[in-house]
Amino acid sequence: MTMTRRTTLATALATGLGLVLATPALAHHGWAWTTGGNIVLTGIIRSVSLGNPHGVLEVDAEGELWTVEVGQPWRNARAGLVDGDLAEGVEVTIEGEPSADPDERLMKAERITIAGKVYELYPARS
Known part of the structure; x- marks a missing residue:
């Protein structure tokens, strides 16, 4: 096998392995689990x-501790959230x-209300 062919094969195998390993992360970060x-x-x-890939809050709601996924930093900023809001x-x-x-x-948050102000993380999906 030539060096070029080995390099091409190694690159293809590494790319395929990367896709296989990334699949569970992609599935979790979508909406399929909801x-x-x-x-x-x-x-x-x-x-x-x-932070990335998304923020996480632990929220005490009537004595039950919920894990809430919020947006990525850019999504939170686009919604109007600033440092200290969360x-x-x-x-x-x-x-x-x-x-x-x-x-x-x-849960995965779509909108957050703080002191009467609504922050739309994921505007209505169709």
Whole structure:
């Protein structure tokens, strides 16, 4: 096998392996794991981790701790959220899609309301 052919084969194998390893991450970061219907959750933010691939809030809603995925930094900024809006101790109302697994307290936020102001992370999808 020539060096060029080995390099081409190695590149193809590495690319294929990368796609296989990325598939679970892509599936999680879509909407397939949600119910497809929205719920409204009101509670107090207990912890915040903002960044890529998306931010995550832990929200205490009536004694139940929910994990809430919010947008990527650019999506949060586009919605009008600024540093400090999503902070520990802040009361939030979140509308979004919960996990299809009823045993998980996990949801993907579409809109967040803080002190009466609504932030649209994912404007209406058609």
